[in-house]
Amino acid sequence: MLSFHPFSFTLSLLCSFVTSSLAANHQIVVGGTGLVFTPEETTAAVGDTVEFIFQPPQHTVTQSSFADPCTLLKNATTGAEGFNSGPVPVQAGAATAPAWTLEITESTPIWFFCATPTHCQSGMVGSINAAKTGNKTFAAFKSLAMGTTSSNGSPSVVSSDRSRSYGSHLERLC
């Protein structure tokens, strides 16, 4: 009787290939040089990770839709919320900067903002895989954010779950 399982073998090969050979890590600095994500636009492939590096005093990384840049994304049908780091306080002059990592599981554009009051409206927004041309560019998203007066992404209503995983099916399989 053979104890060799072709599926498991294939899966483990696939996992090691994706996680060690292809996946890239992208860093985005949150704040530090004003109310801005640096860089504001990132291109990342499925399987990559994006590491947000938080600067003082307190910011968030919160997912939104393109149309409503300063509001936490919520699926109208399922009620599922987008990703959210929650507020991350950092002391001025802290020796180390906390990081929060997002796993990229889809190639469609991802929009996010800082939910600290007034930051989004000041232009503290970012995108991953936004189109470079057309209606839904990062520039269009940012100008929409700066014209927005409401914010429902308040940290106080945010789940305390600081899960680092943004639903990577591959990660769970592995």
Ligand SMILES: [Cu+2]
């Ligand atoms: Cu902020």
